[in-house]
Amino acid sequence: MKTVRTLSVLGISLLLALVMVLGGCGGGDRDSGSGGKLTVGSKNFTENILLAHMMAILIEENTDIQVERKVNLGGSNVAWQALLNNDIQLYLDYTGTIVANYYQEETGTAEETLARAKELVQQDNLKFLEPWGFNNTYTLAVTQELAEQYGLETYSDLAKVSDRLVIGSEFEFLDRPDGLPGLKEVYGMAFKDERGMDHGLRYTSIAEGKVDVIDAFATDGMLVVHNLKILQDDKEFFPPYHGAPVVRQDALDKYPEIEGLLNELAGKIDDVMMQELNAKVDAEGLKEDDVAREFLLGLGLIGN
Secondary structure, three states: HHHHHHHHHHHHHHHHHHHHHHHHHHOOOOOOOOEEEEEEEEOHHHHHHHHHHHHHHHHHHHHEEEEEEEOOOOHHHHHHHHHHOOOOEEEEEEEEHHHHHHOOOOOOOOOHHHHHHHHHHHHHHHEEOOOOOOOOOOEEEHHHHHHHOOOOEHHHHHHHHHHHHHHEEHHHHHHOOOHHHHHHHHHHOOOEEEEEEOHHHHHHHHHOOOOEEEEEEEOOHHHOOOOOOOOOOOOOOOOOOOOOEEEEEEHHOOOHHHHHHHHHHOOOHHHHHHHHHHHHHHHHOOOOOHHHHHHHHOEEEEOO
């Protein structure tokens, strides 16, 4: 009996070991039966954070991939470097930023800039997917009162009185070639003072009269909330900034299904819709991931 019991225990042990080996062979890089892992990142402003959650939710709800979210990483260069370093595998970026800021090349029309962005990222083994519809171009904004005081309609109008005014902008806007340095060159602007600040503080600062002009994104919900005057870029300095996911090619090779999923949102969000989504967070105080989920539910891209 002792011999039989010993053999039985040994047989069970061998069987368990075989199951573990076979399970390991079938699992690949999967964890506990999941479909693998991806990390979605974002820059440090509402829109990019909201859209990162949107991508994460879309993947989580339609695949068995585990998604980690690293939102609010920092400015454009921080998020871009995180992607290149494989700290994140995807995030949403903009055509003009890719062409002008990362690769230091000239932009063109919306179509030309998109085509060039798609081409350029390939050299870093990345893929720029289909744009989601909105053009989050930079703009300059002032209060309605200041616009009336100086008769401001265009950037050229602003340049004439810029030496009397203080501009408040994101820190990176002060240094980017497609930001303030380029504006100075093209329009001859020379502000009395230039103050760098976090994205959200610009609106507080202009409302409190601490600055006179701010840089803004055309899809910012707070432009509407604060009833600011958007000035016309009459020399068309700012390039198009159509937003789309940029993904590491090795991640797409592992999980090809995510490309089709993310492209489900191609052309689905126009400028006005993006403003409204941003305002839900910035003005109504809703959480970015809740706004993202509600939007995807409305489109029928995820289940209840």
